[in-house]
Amino acid sequence: MLTGLYKAELIHVKPSMTGESWVVLVQAVTPVRRPSVVDxxxxxxxxxxxxxxxxxxxxxxxxxxxxxxxxxxxxxxxxxxx
The missing domain is CATH 1.10.10 (Arc Repressor Mutant, subunit A)
Incomplete structure (x- = not known):
């Protein structure tokens, strides 16, 4: 399970068999980091x-x-x- 902020590339979205929720396939999940604040x-x-x-x-x-x-x-x- 992923926690925190992540950036992912969306590949495909499709409804599940029951039609109640969505299945999302992602690729290249990377953490989103704060930008450097040092001048x-x-x-x-x-x-x-x-x-x-x-x-x-x-x-x-x-x-x-x-x-x-x-x-x-x-x-x-x-x-x-x-």
Missing amino acids: PAKLAYAVHLRDQEDQSISEIVKATGITRSSLYRYLRPVHRRC
């Missing part, structure tokens, strides 16, 4: 601060206004050598 310019600035200015996540949060969880979601980890 691409702010995200690019966050990448710059991390890579060029060597700032911490806390400093980037203060400078950009992007939440910590969003930064961890959008910024790939950087493996640095000591």
